[in-house]
Amino acid sequence: MAEQAGIKIFSFVGKMKVLHLSWMAFFITFAVWFNHAPLLSVIADSLGLSSSEIKTLLLLNVALTIPARVIIGMLTDRYGPRLVYALLLAICSIPCFMFAVASSFEQAALSRFLLGFIGAGFVIGIRMVSEWFPANELGTAEGIYGGWGNFGSAAAAMLLPSLALFFGGEDGWRYAVAITGILSLVFSVIWYFNVTDTPQGSTYFKPRSSGAMLVTSRNDFFLLILMKLPMYGALALLTWKLSPNGVSLLSAQSTILVYLGLCLLFIAELIQTYKVNIKVFQTTIPAAQQYKFKQVAVLNVLYFATFGSELAVISMLPLFFAETFALDMVFAAMLASTYAFMNLMSRPGGGWLSDKFGRKKTLLILTAGLAVGYFAMSLISASWPLALAVVTAMLCSFFVQAGEGAVFAAVPLIKRSLTGQIAGMTGAYGNVGAVVYLTVLTFVPYSQFFLVIAVTAVIGFIALLFMEEPKGSIAEVHEDGTVELISVS
Numbered sequence: 001m002a003e004q005a006g007i008k009i010f011s012f013v014g015k016m017k018v019l020h021l022s023w024m025a026f027f028i029t030f031a032v033w034f035n036h037a038p039l040l041s042v043i044a045d046s047l048g049l050s051s052s053e054i055k056t057l058l059l060l061n062v063a064l065t066i067p068a069r070v071i072i073g074m075l076t077d078r079y080g081p082r083l084v085y086a087l088l089l090a091i092c093s094i095p096c097f098m099f100a101v102a103s104s105f106e107q108a109a110l111s112r113f114l115l116g117f118i119g120a121g122f123v124i125g126i127r128m129v130s131e132w133f134p135a136n137e138l139g140t141a142e143g144i145y146g147g148w149g150n151f152g153s154a155a156a157a158m159l160l161p162s163l164a165l166f167f168g169g170e171d172g173w174r175y176a177v178a179i180t181g182i183l184s185l186v187f188s189v190i191w192y193f194n195v196t197d198t199p200q201g202s203t204y205f206k207p208r209s210s211g212a213m214l215v216t217s218r219n220d221f222f223l224l225i226l227m228k229l230p231m232y233g234a235l236a237l238l239t240w241k242l243s244p245n246g247v248s249l250l251s252a253q254s255t256i257l258v259y260l261g262l263c264l265l266f267i268a269e270l271i272q273t274y275k276v277n278i279k280v281f282q283t284t285i286p287a288a289q290q291y292k293f294k295q296v297a298v299l300n301v302l303y304f305a306t307f308g309s310e311l312a313v314i315s316m317l318p319l320f321f322a323e324t325f326a327l328d329m330v331f332a333a334m335l336a337s338t339y340a341f342m343n344l345m346s347r348p349g350g351g352w353l354s355d356k357f358g359r360k361k362t363l364l365i366l367t368a369g370l371a372v373g374y375f376a377m378s379l380i381s382a383s384w385p386l387a388l389a390v391v392t393a394m395l396c397s398f399f400v401q402a403g404e405g406a407v408f409a410a411v412p413l414i415k416r417s418l419t420g421q422i423a424g425m426t427g428a429y430g431n432v433g434a435v436v437y438l439t440v441l442t443f444v445p446y447s448q449f450f451l452v453i454a455v456t457a458v459i460g461f462i463a464l465l466f467m468e469e470p471k472g473s474i475a476e477v478h479e480d481g482t483v484e485l486i487s488v489s
Contacts, residue, residue, distance in 0.1 A: 007137055015132040018195055019141055022125040025085055026149025028187050029121035032096050032180045034153040037315055038161050038333035039173045046170055053105050056247045057112050058315045059438050063238045064116030065431040066231050072120035073424020077207055080197040081128035085121060089188035092118035096181030100174045109249060123423040130412035130419050131198045135487050136355060139409030143351020146405055147343040153314050154340030161330045205417040205476045212273040213421045216285040220293035221277050225270060227297050232266050234432040237439055291415040294466060296422050299407050300429040301463040302363065306403040308433015309453045314340050320446055325386050335390055342397040350405030359410040360469045366406055367464060369399035371457035378450035413470040416486055
């Protein structure tokens with residue numbers, strides 16, 4: 001494992017260097033991914049966008065991340081986080097520049113849709129950090145990675161409006177957006193030449209097959225297929241929103257073709273998943289090599305409610321504060337950034353609590369707090385003192401983001417060689433949640449939007465009752481057939 005013992009925040013050598021560069025990479029991906037949120041009002045004026053078109057951009061921004069996180073998770077397990085993160089940062093600077101020069105809703109929509117791919121960067125760092133830190137430090141390390149990296153959205157909210165004003169004129173927002181793309185491109189080079197996939201002498205375990213997630217029992221195979229359905233459902237929901245029944249970005253014929261494509265893709269994935277996992281129908285997998293997919297399923301549901309709600313809320317919160325309290329957009333964006341600001345403390349805190357008191361117990365407490373927090377936000381109105389509304393949002397945010405930290409404190413402890421894929425699927429569920437919540441927002445007022453999130457948190461709490469606390473060791477097989485036990489407790 002890594003050279004120095006413990007987590008030394010101010011160190012920049014060994015595992016701590018990798019941790020710091022990892023959260024920096026994640027920070028940049030989130031700054032790029034949400035560089036539009038604090039600038040929505042000026043972007044709308046510049047491009048002549050309607051309220052419906054603005055909300056469509058919010059949906060498109062998170063849509064592609066659903067399949068992207070699964071794909072990136074597979075690529076990470078196969079080729080390693082060093083190469084995959086570098087390529088993602090470099091390639092995704094292109095749609096960022098496309099958005100900066102967009103002159104119509106269609107161009108903006110396409111670039112925001114493509115930018116959803118950069119939201120998959122999160123899963124890469126999860127695998128990288130799990131390779132460098134032992135189980136008793138992993139929750140805290142993953143929490144720092146996720147929390148400090150997630151702060152990229154808050155940094156964008158705080159800095160980009162001022163940066164746009166600095167450049168001035170009606171194109172100020174374009175320069176602000178383009179700068180985030182330049183930052184992504186430059187850091188891709190810095191990342192590639194300063195990290196390695198594992199500490200020296202350690203083995204980077206890869207799945208024995210690629211193309212689909214491995215399971216270790218028949219029941220888990222069917223549960224895996226079942227858990228794929230909501231991801232396709234979210235993409236179908238998005239298609240409907242873009243159809244003539246929604247904002248008419250797609251024609252009726254195009255909509256039918258997309259629905260057909262999704263069906264064919266699901267069938268193809270079903271066949272591929274069966275091919276990869278045919279062994280579970282032919283023989284019994286040795287007990288030492290088995291893992292329980294229900295652990296993944298529970299974490300998927302929890303991330304739907306935690307990260308899904310965060311993505312949705314940070315996308316709409318500036319508008320919520322502006323409309324509810326009649327604020328100018330710059331000030332509203334600054335206030336809204338406090339929600340994401342909590343990532344600096346809450347996500348590492350959730351990971352630390354998991355290391356200290358156990359994964360399941362911590363998640364139960366945080367999920368309950370999340371439900372109460374969003375119920376409180378559903379009560380916010382213009383009659384509230386503004387300060388109280390901001391504090392309520394921050395308290396709710398603590399439970400949301402601490403819950404995210406606790407979720408990913410457990411993800412790397414399920415099956416090391418599949419960490420990228422598990423993180424990808426769990427992360428994708430966060431985006432499924434965002435699509436569902438943002439779609440709900442197009443039909444209901446803000447109060448009901450927050451209430452819907454609270455109800456799904458209750459469902460997540462119930463699912464948690466079926467989770468098992470990670471303990472003992474997980475077995476990974478070397479290429480020569482020897483087995484290595486990796487402690488998870």
